[in-house]
Amino acid sequence: MTPLLDVRDLVVRYGAATAVDGVSFQVRAGETVGLVGPSGCGKSSTAAAVLRLRRPHAGEVRFDGLELTALSERRLRAIRPRLQPVFQDPYGSLSPRRRIRAQIAEPLRVQGRWSRPAGPERVAELLDMVGLDPALGERLPHELSGGQCQRAGIARALASAPELLVLDEPVSALDPSLRAGVLNLLLDLQDRLGLGYLFISHDMAAVRHLSDRVLTMRAGKIVT
Template sequence: MTPLLDVRDLVVRYGTRQVVDRVSFTVGAGEAVGLVGPSGCGKSTTALAVLRLLQPAAGTVRFAGVDLTHLPERELRRLRPRFQPVFQDPHGALSPRRRIRDQIAEPLRVHGRWSRADGPARVDELMERVGLSPAHGLRLPHELSGGQCQRVVIARALATRPELLVLDEPTSALDPSLRAEILNLLMDLRASLRVGFLLISHDHAAVRHVSDRVLTMRDGRLIP
């Protein structure tokens, strides 16, 4: 069976420095794969290359059998709703001046999936799914806690019904109690939606709690 995500011999360089060195792994449909390692080991750079937010120097990234590595932007845009990011800093990921409802709806509008008839109900459904009430949708990000903002970011990532979430340190900006809440939310979402995860973190225990498989990275390489 073709993996949902298939990364082969990925190389990423910053100038003359090789940050990711021939990294290969797969993520199956509905599978959660953890990628752990110390700060600076290249795991976040790997995530950016997987999302095609950064161009690799060599290797391939295939999503659902399609090589994303040199895909023209117009064709890449058609695929982007199927794989979505969740980044580390929830406040930084949200516009400070826009209501929460509008930010959750944004991917639907950007990708031409917004409907006046169904869109508001879809936003309400997404908020409920991540543990927020419709009243939260009327607020601005500074009126929410860090944990609530991360729930908003997750809801927005789910808006287009993706098959894969690339989660880069999604709990590191939160205190321990909120980390547990978000990890439990991710486990519930994975079970109910059958969405695949590439979960990147320096927290081995958290990743093991959520993932089917855990890969370890050091100095730009995967190690046994």
């Protein structure tokens, strides 16, 4: 079976410095692959290249058999809903001036899937799916806790009906008391929706809790 994500000999450079040096791995549908390592080892640069937020200098990133590094921006726009990020900073990843419901609705509007009353109903369903009272959709991000904001960010990612989530340190900014709740939510969503996860973290306990396989990076390379 074709892997959902197939990264081959990936290289990312910043000037003369090589951040990612020949990295290869696969993620299958419904599987969580953990990517761990110290700060500066290349984990986030790998995530940026997988998401095509940064163009790699060499190598391939295949999603469901499609070579993303070779696609035009127009063709990438059609693929991006299937491959969604969840970032580290729950407040920084949301607009501070827009209500939560509007931010979750935005992917539905952009992708032409918004209508009344189905659109608002879908937003309420997504909030409920991530364990938030739909009434919280009326609030601004600063009116929510960090854990609630991260759940709202996950709901926004799910609005695109993705097949793969790239989770870049999704619980590292949360209090320890909130981390387990978000990790268990991710496990529940994976079980319900069949999502694949690339889970990036320096927290080995979190990675072991969530992952089927764990890869370790050091100095831009996968060492185990």
